[in-house]
Amino acid sequence: MPKQPDPARRSERSRQAILEAARELISEVGYARLTIEAIAARAGVGKQTIYRWWPSKGAVVFDSFLALSESGQDRSMALPDTGDIEADLKVVMRATVAEFADPVFEAPIRALNTEIINDPALAAQYREKLGDPVDEAKKARLRSAQRAGQIAADADLDLALEVLYAPLYQRWLHRSGPLTAEYADALVDLTLKALRP
Amino acid sequence: MPKQPDPARRSERSRQAILEAARELISEVGYARLTIEAIAARAGVGKQTIYRWWPSKGAVVFDSFLALSESGQDRSMALPDTGDIEADLKVVMRATVAEFADPVFEAPIRALNTEIINDPALAAQYREKLGDPVDEAKKARLRSAQRAGQIAADADLDLALEVLYAPLYQRWLHRSGPLTAEYADALVDLTLKALRP
Incomplete structure (x- = not known):
């Protein structure tokens, strides 16, 4: 054949x-x-x-965004795990900040966010297909840091992800400040200080 | 006359x-x-x-929202200052969470946010007329806590406000979790732990 x-x-x-x-x-x-x-x-x-x-x-439109994030990232969603949670999170957050600052992503991702904000069904679909799996991968890395004693065993990992990512997201949405590697590092430092054992 | x-x-x-x-x-x-x-x-x-x-x-439309927040809040934007930053922030954050959860505010504030996200000029006007003055009032309270030794003297107060408010804002925008007094308290606890001297 x-x-x-x-x-x-x-x-x-x-x-x-x-x-x-x-x-x-x-x-x-x-x-x-x-x-x-x-x-x-x-x-x-x-x-x-x-x-x-x-x-x-x-x-x-939704699948077109999914395809974008599948081709732009590694096939696996797993975060790097060198044993150093601070270094690993800074690599990931710097890459995320760079992606938000990239003009190629700007218009389509802003359009998608506008839809998600105004359409609860699309928001739920987004969470199920993309948001939750990505969050699970991030939480797996935070759990590994908990086992290594770098993060408190009783830390609320969902809240930790919100504190790590929401400020960057809001800054991008409102264009209220620069999106730089320094900003990525500052968010990681602050979050890890809050999560310390 | x-x-x-x-x-x-x-x-x-x-x-x-x-x-x-x-x-x-x-x-x-x-x-x-x-x-x-x-x-x-x-x-x-x-x-x-x-x-x-x-x-x-x-x-x-912009003025109609400004009027809403002027009548809904005290005429002064100053935050309570009982000398206990944790208690004062919890009062303020619980009120903010309750406002976001209020169906009366839901539709107009979502409409305003959609405009702000897609219109850089409106975003700048919003920041100048409402966002920055409110943030200044909040930072004044955080500075008072710095003088009282409750927050590190070198803490980045702009970043502190982002960490305190952006998770709540994102949760409301994406309808990704409950908006409760417990959530308000958890955000205050986490932020203060990160800002400790």
């Missing part, structure tokens, strides 16, 4: 073209004015191809 | 009616579909009355 892979490869090419078109268009025209027709035209596929795979505009 | 106050009082009544109409309508139809015409009709004034005081829809 030497010809077998071709249709699958063509499908995958179409899928990627659709997701890329959705991301480009949301940056250019915003979510409200984005249409399935425009995505199909930009991707060079028929509308029916999109509706075969996704039930709605929101579903395509 | 016994009749003097009447036009001023009538003006103030119109101004309040306009601000209230703006808040009601933004809850009902959202910012995007809100019009000056609809605000004028709801407030029982002419469109020109609105344009005499505000240059744009955004300006009316």
